[in-house]
Amino acid sequence: MKGPSRRARGPKPTPRNARIAQRRADERGSPITFGEPGRTPKARKEPLHLPHVVIVGGGFGGLYAAKALRHAPVRITLLDRKNHHLFQPLLYQVATAGLNPAEIAAPIRRVLRDQRNVRVLLAEVTGVDPKERTVTSSAGTFGYDYLIVATGASHSYFGHEEWAAMAPGLKSLEDALEIRRRVLLAFEKAECCAPSQEERAAWLTFVIVGGGPTGVELAGTLAEVAHHTVANDFRVIDPTAARIVLVEGIDRVLPTYSALLSARAERQLQRLGVEVRTNARVTGIDAQGVQIGEERIAAKTVLWAAGVKASPLGQALGAPLDRAGRVKVSPDLSVPGHPEIFVIGDLAVLEQDGSPVPGLAPAAIQEARHTAKNIVRSIQGEERRPFRYLDKGTLATIGRNAAVADLGRLELSGFVAWLAWLLIHVFFLIGFRNRLLVLFDWAFSYLTYERSARLITGDGPKAAPAEPAPRR
Numbered sequence: 001m002k003g004p005s006r007r008a009r010g011p012k013p014t015p016r017n018a019r020i021a022q023r024r025a026d027e028r029g030s031p032i033t034f035g036e037p038g039r040t041p042k043a044r045k046e047p048l049h050l051p052h053v054v055i056v057g058g059g060f061g062g063l064y065a066a067k068a069l070r071h072a073p074v075r076i077t078l079l080d081r082k083n084h085h086l087f088q089p090l091l092y093q094v095a096t097a098g099l100n101p102a103e104i105a106a107p108i109r110r111v112l113r114d115q116r117n118v119r120v121l122l123a124e125v126t127g128v129d130p131k132e133r134t135v136t137s138s139a140g141t142f143g144y145d146y147l148i149v150a151t152g153a154s155h156s157y158f159g160h161e162e163w164a165a166m167a168p169g170l171k172s173l174e175d176a177l178e179i180r181r182r183v184l185l186a187f188e189k190a191e192c193c194a195p196s197q198e199e200r201a202a203w204l205t206f207v208i209v210g211g212g213p214t215g216v217e218l219a220g221t222l223a224e225v226a227h228h229t230v231a232n233d234f235r236v237i238d239p240t241a242a243r244i245v246l247v248e249g250i251d252r253v254l255p256t257y258s259a260l261l262s263a264r265a266e267r268q269l270q271r272l273g274v275e276v277r278t279n280a281r282v283t284g285i286d287a288q289g290v291q292i293g294e295e296r297i298a299a300k301t302v303l304w305a306a307g308v309k310a311s312p313l314g315q316a317l318g319a320p321l322d323r324a325g326r327v328k329v330s331p332d333l334s335v336p337g338h339p340e341i342f343v344i345g346d347l348a349v350l351e352q353d354g355s356p357v358p359g360l361a362p363a364a365i366q367e368a369r370h371t372a373k374n375i376v377r378s379i380q381g382e383e384r385r386p387f388r389y390l391d392k393g394t395l396a397t398i399g400r401n402a403a404v405a406d407l408g409r410l411e412l413s414g415f416v417a418w419l420a421w422l423l424i425h426v427f428f429l430i431g432f433r434n435r436l437l438v439l440f441d442w443a444f445s446y447l448t449y450e451r452s453a454r455l456i457t458g459d460g461p462k463a464a465p466a467e468p469a470p471r472r
């Protein structure tokens with residue numbers, strides 16, 4: 001009688017296979033390892049002697065690091081708590097109903113499906129033990145030879161966490177959909193259920209806190225929604241009377257740009273109908289509005305676009321952190337004292353020519369590629385190289401035909417900057433289908449002022465008991 005096949009019996013007991021089995025046993029706590037019996041034949045063929053690179057985070061840093069290691073003699077495990085890579089620069093378009101979530105996100109598993117040396121796992125990482133060289137996650141514990149941590153950042157409420165429920169920030173698809181829900185609902189409430197003029201005005205007042213790129217693009221696009229997209233859709237209210245107020249604590253918007261571009265951005269915002277309030281520090285936010293010192297702005301919709309704090313995973317590395325919780329990395333982007341751990345993207349902070357490398361997608365991508373090269377250099381016994389950020393310029397969009405671009409010696413604003421912004425963002429989107437869909441949606445929106453995703457979905461945070469509708 002024929003015995004079980006070679007596959008079913010597992011590997012031959014040769015000295016080499018014994019060494020491999022030993023190595024597998026040495027992989028501290030790894031609950032699933034490449035080559036484990038019972039896994040698919042392809043996975044079983046993964047060479048176990050190759051160094052194991054664990055990447056935490058499938059954002060710009062993590063995803064591009066995995067891709068850059070495509071031909072490297074390593075096996076990679078990429079862990080992310082979300083199943084998708086998110087193109088954050090276009091989140092505001094989802095928040096303002098211009099794009100659908102799937103147009104700016106792609107399943108990480110699909111993006112990497114042809115890369116045979118990487119395994120993608122949906123798992124939240126909760127800890128790192130640099131001494132034991134293990135990562136703990138909701139999918140178990142993983143040993144690593146090299147670790148790349150790229151878990152990014154989220155918004156900070158400067159110690160006022162109670163504001164979070166009233167003023168959502170914009171970081172994830174869930175945030176964007178919640179903002180979209182609140183914005184569209186505000187118009188509906190003003191139309192149907194505002195018993196007084198004041199109440200109606202409060203529903204039609206939108207305050208955006210923070211005059212950085214996210215606040216500016218949210219404010220500009222909301223103005224377009226109110227003054228054009230929904231202008232003729234209601235019978236009781238006049239959406240064009242909506243107030244869009246952008247509040248910034250210092251004396252200008254877009255403070256990372258030159259004073260000239262900040263001034264131009266402010267003018268473009270005003271042209272779109274945004275009230276820009278600079279030197280205005282928010283001191284309180286509640287369900288009825290915003291307090292700026294002595295002044296009160298009655299507003300039912302407040303959006304948060306100020307302050308950044310790093311992912312809490314940085315603390316687990318035992319490395320020096322800055323005030324925002326970012327890991328102060330060595331010039332080669334490794335953690336001081338742990339050359340096998342790299343931190344990249346928004347979670348890392350590195351001074352270059354007197355200022356920190358900016359928290360931008362191109363910086364995360366460059367760091368990812370550099371780290372991949374340094375890992376290969378280490379494996380080959382070569383010396384690592386320090387990272388150097390190449391600033392190719394920054395752009396911020398404001399609204400239709402309105403943007404600013406700082407390209408080093410060249411500063412642009414208006415239509416040309418807006419066109420450059422649009423083309424660059426479409427180019428960097430992951431996936432041909434997404435690029436096509438976004439281009440189509442934008443062209444449609446540009447010609448008609450319509451926005452394709454004007455849907456109110458989800459129940460939002462636990463709502464207060466509904467008040468009885470006014471009698472009419």
Ligand SMILES: Cc1cc2nc3c(=O)[nH]c(=O)nc-3n(C[C@H](O)[C@H](O)[C@H](O)COP(=O)(O)OP(=O)(O)OC[C@H]3O[C@@H](n4cnc5c(N)ncnc54)[C@H](O)[C@@H]3O)c2cc1C
Nearest residue numbers: 057059060061080081088089125151152345346359360361
């Ligand atoms: C609204 C907005 C607009 C932006 N606009 C621009 C722009 O126009 N141009 C530009 O260059 N940059 C822009 N940025 C910044 C840019 O998106 C970031 O610099 C970039 O995403 C940083 O990449 P990262 O890999 O460090 O982090 P991210 O891209 O944020 O990725 C982090 C990943 O880690 C995962 N993760 C986090 N914690 C865990 C955990 N504990 N376990 C497992 N997985 C985890 C997350 O799910 C995520 O996938 C914008 C950012 C935002 C929020």
